[in-house]
Amino acid sequence: MRARILFTLFVAATVPATAYAQRGGGPTGPQPTSTPEPLKFRYMGPAAAGRIATVAGVPGDPNTYYLGSASGGVWKSTDGGQTFAPIFDDQPVAAIGSIAVADSDPNIVWVGTGEPWSSATAT
Numbered sequence: 833m834r835a836r837i838l839f840t841l842f843v844a845a846t847v848p849a850t851a852y853a854q855r856g857g858g859p860t861g862p863q864p865t866s867t868p869e870p871l872k873f874r875y876m877g878p879a880a881a882g883r884i885a886t887v888a889g890v891p892g893d894p895n896t897y898y899l900g901s902a903s904g905g906v907w908k909s910t911d912g913g914q915t916f917a918p919i920f921d922d923q924p925v926a927a928i929g930s931i932a933v934a935d936s937d938p939n940i941v942w943v944g945t946g947e948p949w950s951s952a953t954a955t
Contacts, residue, residue: 885947888931890938898941900928906943 886900899907905920906928920928920943930944 885927885929886931888933888941890933891935893938896938898931898933900931900943902927902929902947906931906941 882904883902884899885902888898888900890896895910895912897909897913899909899916901907903926905918905923905926907916908919909916920926925945927946928943929946932942934940934942
């Protein structure tokens with residue numbers, strides 16, 4: 833019974849104080865508004881790679897990405913896409929149509945060569 837009385841007194845004391853703080857504690861008058869800057873497109877990826885056909889990232893590592901280029905091989909970024917380094921230059925094929933990172937080892941990267949579309953499906 834005593835706990836119930838203490839609880840009732842606690843609620844009676846805190847509710848008016850909370851209501852007063854909510855009424856008088858906030859900003860008054862119109863608030864300044866600002867318009868966010870519009871979104872802008874930007875080129876991303878290595879300039880020498882040409883058209884990027886496929887992308888793969890390393891799960892759990894937001895900074896490592898692999899890009900497969902339609903005419904420039906495979907490129908790797910370890911700084912979240914700020915810079916890229918070619919890692920496929922010594923291979924006889926440049927066109928990369930698909931790329932995947934092994935779940936078991938992020939140092940294993942599979943690439944599929946060639947374009948991912950055919951002239952029969954192109955419009």
